[in-house]
Amino acid sequence: MSPMSAVVEERPPPVLGKGHGGMPARRAVVRWAWRLFRREWRQQALVLVLLVIAVAATTAGLGYAGSAGDPQAATFGTANRLATIGSTGAQADADLATLRTSFGTIEVINHQKIPVPGSATAYDLRAQDPNGPYGRSMLRLTAGRYPQGADEVAVTPRVAKTFDLRLDGTWDQGGRRRTVVGLVENPLNLLDHFALVAPGQAGADAQTAVLIRSTEQQFRAARKPDGMSAQFRGTQTDPGTVPVLVLATIGLLFVGLLAVAGFTVMAQRRMRALGMLGAIGASHRHIRLVLVANGAVIGATGAIVGAAAGLAGWAAFSPRLEPLIGRRIDRFDLPWSAFAAMLLLAVLTAVGAAWWPARAAARVPVVAALSARPLPPRPAHRFALAGLALLAAGLGALFTSHHEEPPYLIGGVLGVATGLLLLAPLGVAAAGRLARFVPLAPRLALRDLARYRARSSAAVAAITLAVGIAAALALAAAVSVAKAAAPAGGNLPADQLVVWLGPSGLDGPVPETTPEQEAAARQQVDVIAAALHATSVLPLQAAMDPHGPQVGDSGGGRPVSQMGIGRRETIGGRTMTQYSSSEADPLVVATPEVLRHYGIDPASIAADTDIVTFRASYDGYDLIPSDRPDWRPKVQHADLPAYPSLPGSLITAHAMATLRLQAVPGGWLVHAPGPLTQAQIDRAEETAQRSGLTVETRPTGADVARVALFATAIGIAVALGVLAVTVGLIRSETARDLRTLTATGAPRRTRRALTAATAGALALLGALLGTAGAYLALLSWHHRALHWLGHPPSVALAAILAGLPAVAYAGGWLLAGKEAPALSRQPLD
Structure with a gap:
């Protein structure tokens, strides 16, 4: 018997979930994700709009923070020391010569007081060289020209208004007549009201200020005139950019929570297509890449459009902001490093929001994916344990901060916020267990929330974040009002x-x-x-x-x-x-x-x-x-x-x-x-x-209380917006169940009750979690004086705990009308 031989003509297909296909497979998957984004951009418009708003608002905030500049520049210019000499006449000339010998380049500015009739303040008559080495940034000509002769003067608009001056007019001040040749301002401080004369044209009683730039060692070793005093320009920090980035992070976290709900629904809609992709050999990595690439496209698009909108809005709005902040603004002098960090954070937010649903979708078996059945919810206790640990750590940090340690304060706030967000699935699961005790329509609504826990938990977390911030501000305002009303303490008696x-x-x-x-x-x-x-x-x-x-x-x-x-x-x-x-x-x-x-x-x-x-x-x-x-x-x-x-x-x-x-x-x-x-x-x-x-x-606390009520209204409005988005996602995802109810004879009021109960339950869960978190944070913060929390803000708490669920329920009832025709047909993947 002759020996047998076998020939393998082609390589067997890779085991499902193991192969990766190399770069060609990844490019194909990314192209498919791009086509899905173009085809279904309307379904993703919400996440795009939220990202655009967040990025545009952060861009404007960074512009505002960057416009603050260095407040000391309005006095020091580009120098780092401001010396004052009290001598006059020949002694003053000798003192200035000493300073020139010691420091080289200096700039001399003379100041003379101009009394203002009917006012306790005085204006400044300033003798300064507009082209001085250090002080040129403190002068800006808005009309006319700078004074040059002995009888010429330029004034700021306030001085011109006070003394009824105009260009080419005459100003008789202190028995001396001067011609007004220009209008000037200090662009670094628009509240600096002064009159400018040529160098050396101030009165004999003028005070002499000298701008100097030197190191500490040079200043110490230098010979200085007797009786000279000096002010040192402190190191300028940028305190405005960091709070803006912190607020942007909170805003993008809020957007990310809503994006998680949106991407979860999109993953469920594409489940059959993803199952088909897995059936033809795509690995788990490829399936994840479909949704993650989609999230990256949405994040990049939102970041680019939002940045363009923010820059355009800042360029148009910044001139109106100048009178409010009291200085001129360079529209394009932005903190570009923080701007780039914000754009990267926006993209990472969208990618992170897409990654979690992508991870869950990639683990679905092919048969289950092709059937497009909802995934069983993950146990809530896994998130609850981590949430409780973070909440306890955050409260402990606030407890030990003693109102003075910034690292503990920041860590405490972040720990409490993150812990509450991770406790949202536990609240949704608890609501599902309570469904047996309520009538039919609310029962179905609560069970749907527990059934689609991934989407519902993200919505509850977003509501909790908005409500928690509003509740914390309301409680802090109530403490301020209580302290103001206390008979003891404070800076002054109340009368x-x-x-x-x-x-x-x-x-x-x-x-x-x-x-x-x-x-x-x-x-x-x-x-x-x-x-x-x-x-x-x-x-x-x-x-x-x-x-x-x-x-x-x-x-x-x-x-x-x-x-x-x-x-x-x-x-x-x-x-x-x-x-x-x-x-x-x-x-x-x-x-x-x-x-x-x-x-x-x-x-x-x-x-x-x-x-x-x-x-x-x-x-x-x-x-x-x-x-x-x-x-x-x-x-x-x-x-x-x-x-x-x-x-x-x-x-x-x-x-x-x-x-x-x-x-x-x-x-x-x-x-x-x-x-x-x-x-x-x-x-x-x-x-x-x-x-x-x-x-x-x-302080009476009235201003703080008004701000707190305004913040409460904003928090409730944001929560209602989250509810509108979430309920819309729920209705689109449970269209088949609604058709089944309609086929079994359920009247319209049942469908209305379903939507209303869903919105009301989400609002109540978010309100309870947010208010509880705010109270826990304030209890840790005021642990040494808990009696201040005995004055709760009744109006704000009633609006959050009762008004928000009631408005959500009523809005859900009114807006849940006849089922849309598009919901009666199952879309093909």
């Missing part, structure tokens, strides 16, 4: 306000005023007091060092004395004493009016007493500023108010003489007959702003 001459009260420089300006300011204070029916108006005087350096480039004023705890710190190679504002007391002069107001007999104060205060002692405190570092005040205790903005520490005439300080007007304490309302505060602030004054009151 008092202070009208300050300076913008920072006695914590910053107090402007030097003429008697006429002081009288004009007191007149405005009397107007405020009359509107409040005030029972008393108490003048407050500050202790100022007349020989100290003046602060600000437009005559901002001189620093006043403070008592504060000093701690040594090294910043930028320099060791200095930093003072904590929470532990510093502005020293108010112990005038007879102040002593009489608080019932203190002047005869009871010892002749050598320096400070009268509510504190027991001032051991360990330093007086700033002082040329007597070894001076330790003698303190006498008195019954003075402990509010931070009230005169709780008084400096006596003995200390004023010892430290060579001068009493200057600081503000007025106005006492109303009852607690101030928000309307009264608004009117007082409006009156004060017209005269350049600053009003300080105890």
